[in-house]
Amino acid sequence: MYLRPRNLSELFEMWHAHPEAVPVAGGSRVLPLGPQRPAVLLDLAIAALQTIEKEAQFLTFGPMVSVDRLAAVLASLPGLHAVAQAALGFVPVQVRKQATLGGNLLIGGSLAPALAAVGAIAIIKNHQEIQELPIQSVVPVQPGRLRLPAQTLLVAVRLPLEPSMVSYYAALRRTPVGPAVAAVAVAVVGSGLRLAVGGATPQLQMMQGDLADRAAMDRWLQDLPVTGDPRASAAYRQAMLALLLERALDALPTASRQSA
Amino acid sequence: MTIAGESSPALRDGLAKARGEVAFGSELRVAGNLFAIALRSPFGHAQLLDVDAAAARCAPGVVAVLTPWDLSAPDVPGDLFYDQPLSRRPALSAEALHVGAPVVLLAAETLAQAYEALRLLRPNWLELPGQFSLEGALSQGGAAEALPFGAVHWQQGDPQAIFAQAAIVREDILRTSTVQAGALEPYWALVEPTAQGGFIVHNGVAAPFELRRQMAEFLGLSLQQVEVRCPPVGGGFGSRSDDLAFLAALLARHCQRPVRMQLQRSEGWLAGRVRHGAQLRVRSALTQQGRLLARELEVWYDTGAFADLGPYVVLRALRSLALYPAEHQRFIGHLLRTNKPVASATRGFGNPQATFAVEVHNARICKQLGIGSLEFRQKTAIRAGAINPSVGVVDTQTGAFVPKGARISSSALPWCLQRAQQGLEEAITHLPACAPGWLRGQGVAAAMHTTGKGRAEVSTAEVFWTPGLLRVRSGATDQGGTGVASVLAQIAGQVLGEPPEAIVVELCSTAAELADSGAHASSRTFVAGAAVWDACQLVLARRKAGEPGELSARSAWHPDGNAPPFATCAAVVDVEPATGLCQVRWMGLGVDAGRILNPRQALGQVLGAAMMGLGFALYERLDFTADGRLASLSVADYGTPRATDMPPIDVWFAPSVEESHPLGVKGIGEIGLMPVAPALVNAIEAAIGRPLPGLPATPESVWRACRGEGGTCT
Numbered sequence: 001m002y003l004r005p006r007n008l009s010e011l012f013e014m015w016h017a018h019p020e021a022v023p024v025a026g027g028s029r030v031l032p033l034g035p036q037r038p039a040v041l042l043d044l045a046i047a048a049l050q051t052i053e054k055e056a057q058f059l060t061f062g063p064m065v066s067v068d069r070l071a072a073v074l075a076s077l078p079g080l081h082a083v084a085q086a087a088l089g090f091v092p093v094q095v096r097k098q099a100t101l102g103g104n105l106l107i108g109g110s111l112a113p114a115l116a117a118v119g120a121i122a123i124i125k126n127h128q129e130i131q132e133l134p135i136q137s138v139v140p141v142q143p144g145r146l147r148l149p150a151q152t153l154l155v156a157v158r159l160p161l162e163p164s165m166v167s168y169y170a171a172l173r174r175t176p177v178g179p180a181v182a183a184v185a186v187a188v189v190g191s192g193l194r195l196a197v198g199g200a201t202p203q204l205q206m207m208q209g210d211l212a213d214r215a216a217m218d219r220w221l222q223d224l225p226v227t228g229d230p231r232a233s234a235a236y237r238q239a240m241l242a243l244l245l246e247r248a249l250d251a252l253p254t255a256s257r258q259s260a
Numbered sequence: 261m262t263i264a265g266e267s268s269p270a271l272r273d274g275l276a277k278a279r280g281e282v283a284f285g286s287e288l289r290v291a292g293n294l295f296a297i298a299l300r301s302p303f304g305h306a307q308l309l310d311v312d313a314a315a316a317r318c319a320p321g322v323v324a325v326l327t328p329w330d331l332s333a334p335d336v337p338g339d340l341f342y343d344q345p346l347s348r349r350p351a352l353s354a355e356a357l358h359v360g361a362p363v364v365l366l367a368a369e370t371l372a373q374a375y376e377a378l379r380l381l382r383p384n385w386l387e388l389p390g391q392f393s394l395e396g397a398l399s400q401g402g403a404a405e406a407l408p409f410g411a412v413h414w415q416q417g418d419p420q421a422i423f424a425q426a427a428i429v430r431e432d433i434l435r436t437s438t439v440q441a442g443a444l445e446p447y448w449a450l451v452e453p454t455a456q457g458g459f460i461v462h463n464g465v466a467a468p469f470e471l472r473r474q475m476a477e478f479l480g481l482s483l484q485q486v487e488v489r490c491p492p493v494g495g496g497f498g499s500r501s502d503d504l505a506f507l508a509a510l511l512a513r514h515c516q517r518p519v520r521m522q523l524q525r526s527e528g529w530l531a532g533r534v535r536h537g538a539q540l541r542v543r544s545a546l547t548q549q550g551r552l553l554a555r556e557l558e559v560w561y562d563t564g565a566f567a568d569l570g571p572y573v574v575l576r577a578l579r580s581l582a583l584y585p586a587e588h589q590r591f592i593g594h595l596l597r598t599n600k601p602v603a604s605a606t607r608g609f610g611n612p613q614a615t616f617a618v619e620v621h622n623a624r625i626c627k628q629l630g631i632g633s634l635e636f637r638q639k640t641a642i643r644a645g646a647i648n649p650s651v652g653v654v655d656t657q658t659g660a661f662v663p664k665g666a667r668i669s670s671s672a673l674p675w676c677l678q679r680a681q682q683g684l685e686e687a688i689t690h691l692p693a694c695a696p697g698w699l700r701g702q703g704v705a706a707a708m709h710t711t712g713k714g715r716a717e718v719s720t721a722e723v724f725w726t727p728g729l730l731r732v733r734s735g736a737t738d739q740g741g742t743g744v745a746s747v748l749a750q751i752a753g754q755v756l757g758e759p760p761e762a763i764v765v766e767l768c769s770t771a772a773e774l775a776d777s778g779a780h781a782s783s784r785t786f787v788a789g790a791a792v793w794d795a796c797q798l799v800l801a802r803r804k805a806g807e808p809g810e811l812s813a814r815s816a817w818h819p820d821g822n823a824p825p826f827a828t829c830a831a832v833v834d835v836e837p838a839t840g841l842c843q844v845r846w847m848g849l850g851v852d853a854g855r856i857l858n859p860r861q862a863l864g865q866v867l868g869a870a871m872m873g874l875g876f877a878l879y880e881r882l883d884f885t886a887d888g889r890l891a892s893l894s895v896a897d898y899g900t901p902r903a904t905d906m907p908p909i910d911v912w913f914a915p916s917v918e919e920s921h922p923l924g925v926k927g928i929g930e931i932g933l934m935p936v937a938p939a940l941v942n943a944i945e946a947a948i949g950r951p952l953p954g955l956p957a958t959p960e961s962v963w964r965a966c967r968g969e970g971g972t973c974t
Contacts, residue, residue, distance in 0.1 A: 092902070092904055172839055172841070172959065174879070174897070174899070174958055174959060174960070175879045175896065175897060175898070175899030176879070176899070176901065176902065176904075176905045177896045177899075177902065178894070178896045178897045178899060179894075179896065179897070181959075229891075230881075230883035230891045230892060230897070231897060232958075232959075232960050233960060236959075236960040236963060236964075239963075240839065243838055243839065
């Protein structure tokens, strides 16, 4: 059975009626089932999940917004530069046009550290309630499933429009299209700093601190549970995190550093 | 002879493929075919103690479940190494010798039903200790040798005595990784029983007549009872010597229905065929002025669970030694068995690994002695007229290699070296300076390969001509887009004066009995092209004699020798020591493939080979865990380069004609791959001033080399 809701209300009604339904969201990674066919598919391609809304203090993206569109919208916003960088990252434009914000988060892609650093909020919903959570709390531990309660959907990602914020993202990969072996995203508002690390650790890691306290950042990096795998050793990753952090801090606009 | 230099009708099959008009084998279905899948070992080495298949057998749509105890499965005969069946292997065994080894076969009416039933199988495994790495196999010494006679070996002169006396002795040990061919089309086979008790085998195999021989033996049938058909193949690169056709045949015989089997991408990494990972030791004795006195090459190739074509593959490493003849030489080629997926004849046939080691060693010699890379190679490389010691036979009792005394009939390697150097100088002039914090290096490498496998090579063609209609029938296959149909049409059309639209080329199944030894070793134009040329010459003679009506002729062409093609690669690479990242800024390839019949297709072959060489050099690696499971995490991690990852590449074809061949051609399908990886690594080492341990030159390995944690050299 293929369920094709027209709006969010219908979506949750259908899902409630068919709890065994497997959501389908465009990309194959949502459905890592090989040739097996689930009995019920739930199509997420509804307009409500593809919208971009601008308010005075926020930009809100539906999870089905393409990564390419996300990058284009954010290109002119210095505060969200890190997210645009992560979106433009590495894959060719053909893939960016197909890949979605939600899909990127689902596979543990490049966007999570940047979104976490700029303070993005995940808006999740089931057929009864809606909740707002820091984005890092829904990012998967293992790629393939967001950390959401059963029959709950990521319905939007909200980014703050903070005029004084500046941000930067830097990553390093073993192969041209492979996942980052180390990624660092930094966002600064005044002297306050949010630092997020991806790729090098099993889970997204975050710290908040003072831009002037570099020693604290270094200590935090040193204490991270950095792991090795066939992509790169833990030692290499640790070294690259320090280097990427240095580059990210160097790249933050001079004005921001002066204000700090 | 005017057959040269025209790209038309290069798009005879290419355009149809681009338009999606060609049906590839993986799209093939026949009425009523079953879908087969295999339960495969999740362990590097394990015994299937038993399997509860009751639920699977009762599942909807399931027609057959075959366990190792349900049938007496014969061995897959494998290719003969000369007259020895060294590649014989069980088709289905309860002992899984590598991760991905098939242990249970299952056929159902639909693929979904087959997968559903697969989930219902309850295997009971006993995990066994094994040899899961080349390093481990090396530590076992002779115990891991896959060949009954031990290593293939050859010696000329007394290299040990020279090493003991020489002013300069240098030894380098390098490693290359296990990599996969990365063909776009999945591995597949379809086998259908015939009403006469025989079988039709549809498969993307490179050598259909060899598959027919093996399949007939496997099924206990005569050759006439087996027909092998090869539809267009979406990439082969020599890697399609997998066992799917034999597994499908077991089920087809059991069910007496057509059976189709196709691997998913992840299965293909385990059950297809890969390039041998290797360790290579090169040792040279030289005068202070850089004259090569003696050289020794010892290689250890990881063949995985079975030898397959490994004996021939390891033998091809000898080409890289033969390229630089010294009075005193020694070759030792080990084929080591491990509990890893089976390695086989991936593009280049054992030569890319050895060429990489020899050419990196050469560059290090040049640096050590302060002599130019170009100068060293110009002085040292083999010349036309010299004896090519890498052409010969192996004594299958002792492993001793005996050269046949074949001479190099043409070599434009000096031209290729000169052109590469010139291209390098031009590139350096035009490239913008490298970014702050980055270092730039230049590298050069050369290579010699083979055209055809050098034994029992044959292709048969029939030509039928009436004015305005020229029909060419060939036993050749289009293995992965070699463009053979275009070239055969071009040759026939030019000999008999017919335009492209008047020419029909049929690449026939084995039922046509147009014997062909297969699409391997860059031999299509060299062998199949010559057969068509010869048949056309016979028709031309009859036409000139005024014979009326449709004229036809048949030719079975056995090439004389295996004219080696040559190539050079020059490269410019920028390296960031702080991260180990490498950016290839430019590559140039000089290629001596004899007369170029179809420049567009020839260019495509060289560029494709260069792309494969770049992946081999910088990215590609199949990783395995300590217990033999695949650790490569995804296709993206594996690192096959994309078109957008390719640097600017210049290709120059040498003005060369192979005198031993009627068309003046040599092989082109593989030679472009050979020098790329060593040229890139030589450039990286030149940039950072440190040795690398081998391939791939990942950011981490380059970073470690920059920190003095690099290669093994003494």
